[in-house]
Amino acid sequence: MTIRLLLVDDHAVVRQGLKMFLKAESDFEVIGEASNGVQAIELARQLKPDVVLMDLLMPAMGGVEATGIIRREIPETEVIALTSVLEDSSVIGAIKAGAIGYLLKDTDGPELLRAIRAAAEGQVQLSPKAAARLMREVRAPESPEKLTERETEVLRLIAQGLANKEIANSLSIGEKTVKTHVSNIFSKLGVVSRTQAALYAASIGLVNLTHD
Amino acid sequence: MTIRLLLVDDHAVVRQGLKMFLKAESDFEVIGEASNGVQAIELARQLKPDVVLMDLLMPAMGGVEATGIIRREIPETEVIALTSVLEDSSVIGAIKAGAIGYLLKDTDGPELLRAIRAAAEGQVQLSPKAAARLMREVRAPESPEKLTERETEVLRLIAQGLANKEIANSLSIGEKTVKTHVSNIFSKLGVVSRTQAALYAASIGLVNLTHD
DNA sequence: ATCTGCCTCAGCCTTTAGATGGAGATATAG
DNA sequence: CTATATCTCCATCTAAAGGCTGAGGCAGAT
Numbered sequence: 220m221t222i223r224l225l226l227v228d229d230h231a232v233v234r235q236g237l238k239m240f241l242k243a244e245s246d247f248e249v250i251g252e253a254s255n256g257v258q259a260i261e262l263a264r265q266l267k268p269d270v271v272l273m274d275l276l277m278p279a280m281g282g283v284e285a286t287g288i289i290r291r292e293i294p295e296t297e298v299i300a301l302t303s304v305l306e307d308s309s310v311i312g313a314i315k316a317g318a319i320g321y322l323l324k325d326t327d328g329p330e331l332l333r334a335i336r337a338a339a340e341g342q343v344q345l346s347p348k349a350a351a352r353l354m355r356e357v358r359a360p361e362s363p364e365k366l367t368e369r370e371t372e373v374l375r376l377i378a379q380g381l382a383n384k385e386i387a388n389s390l391s392i393g394e395k396t397v398k399t400h401v402s403n404i405f406s407k408l409g410v411v412s413r414t415q416a417a418l419y420a421a422s423i424g425l426v427n428l429t430h431d
Numbered sequence: 432m433t434i435r436l437l438l439v440d441d442h443a444v445v446r447q448g449l450k451m452f453l454k455a456e457s458d459f460e461v462i463g464e465a466s467n468g469v470q471a472i473e474l475a476r477q478l479k480p481d482v483v484l485m486d487l488l489m490p491a492m493g494g495v496e497a498t499g500i501i502r503r504e505i506p507e508t509e510v511i512a513l514t515s516v517l518e519d520s521s522v523i524g525a526i527k528a529g530a531i532g533y534l535l536k537d538t539d540g541p542e543l544l545r546a547i548r549a550a551a552e553g554q555v556q557l558s559p560k561a562a563a564r565l566m567r568e569v570r571a572p573e574s575p576e577k578l579t580e581r582e583t584e585v586l587r588l589i590a591q592g593l594a595n596k597e598i599a600n601s602l603s604i605g606e607k608t609v610k611t612h613v614s615n616i617f618s619k620l621g622v623v624s625r626t627q628a629a630l631y632a633a634s635i636g637l638v639n640l641t642h643d
Numbered sequence: 644a645t646c647t648g649c650c651t652c653a654g655c656c657t658t659t660a661g662a663t664g665g666a667g668a669t670a671t672a673g
Numbered sequence: 674c675t676a677t678a679t680c681t682c683c684a685t686c687t688a689a690a691g692g693c694t695g696a697g698g699c700a701g702a703t
Contacts, residue, residue: 229537230536230537231536231537231538231539231540232445232448232449232513232536232537232538232540232543233444233445233448233536235448235452235539235540235543236444236445236447236448236449236450236451236452237444237448239448239451239452239454239455240447240448240451240452242451243451254537301444324442324443324444324445325441325442325443325444325466326443326444327443327447328443328444328447331444331447367678367679367680368679369679369680369681370679377626378630379630380622380624380626380627380630382624382659382660383659383660383661384659392680392681392682393681393682393683395681395682395683395684396680396681396682396683398660398661398662399680399681399682400680400681401660401661402660402661402662402663405661405662410592411661412592412594412660412661412689413626413660413661414589414592414625414626414629415592417626417629417630418590418591418592418629418630418633418638421630421633426630579648579649579650580649581649581650582649594689594690595689595690595691596689604650604651604652605651605652605653607651607652607653607654608650608651608652610690610691610692611650611651611652612650612651613690613691614691614692614693617691623691624659624690624691625690625691
């Protein structure tokens, strides 16, 4: 029985490489590729893959968000987060969003194969480092209160350097409303300025920093 | 005649993938892998590869520095910078260090092959985007006017989320002075708020975003 | 000796940011 | 039906941010 895979990464080289690497395994079949979260969701709907290898840091829509939507809509599809960053909220976010695995990109080949096979059977597979993070989190739920959808949207705009007035125009709401959201975001994130909030957003990959 | 390659990237998955991808090409042979700049230099000395695929963002020693050393010591080895970030100083830095090519990781497979073959023959190959950067740089050294040492210091603190008063204390200077620096930084960078400046600083790696 | 760039600081001004408290509307869960 | 959460908006106020102009000290270059 072959394991049908969907690859999601914004770097073509990484996708290409993974595809070639996985092709050597007879029980794997790459049935689709996506370069961002939106594409990933579309393809997941159409193809209903067994396992999704999901990069977390992507433009358009982050991997965490995409993971959540895929898991809600297609629960029989398992998602493995595959990322280069090891960051508390990413780990927790990905797990909470329903990822069954969290692997770092410096994982070696054999371990990657093990993880995919485990995921296809619904078994959990984490990088040792990621597992350590998770442990730390459970012991000390310093969970930054979860932002609402709207707040996340506002934070994203803050992290693009927009002023409150610009955010208001962008979302077609009042500046006062934006201020309310901003204040709520600050207290939830435990920061005291929009700059800190923007840096936090950048650190968890909510925005794309590369200015092309 | 086969092209002998050295792969340098801190992510094992990326190396693994590249290796598998390149294996399909009969005129390529991957003769070594390194996960950081120091290893890369050692291996380049021993193996004298035709082409080095060099990631720029690595621990221990960055790719730019490693490129410079390799090119000085082993001029017959060509280096292609392969990176996920497109940043002015990286492009310029890599080129100045002697890289014959600068490719983004979202380059597709065929273009990557073309670039490696071109490099092996000593021909220049740049990503269109990278080329555009280079052109912009040469014709209009509007390179975001270079910041002074002090300004860079202030920018770094801005990018750590500090307020002007905190920066003043941190540097043992007056808040007014800080404001002067901040204003100068803004006009040099072409931004209008400290948040935008902080994001710019983060995007060029002036600060470490991962709060581990 | 003069010029130039950098760092330092000042005053004055307008705009923005952020805190706080209150409030109406809708939707959803229990 | 009634909490609860979310989104929306308003007013008020203080603090911070940022623009603008001017200016003194200091080092290195010409």
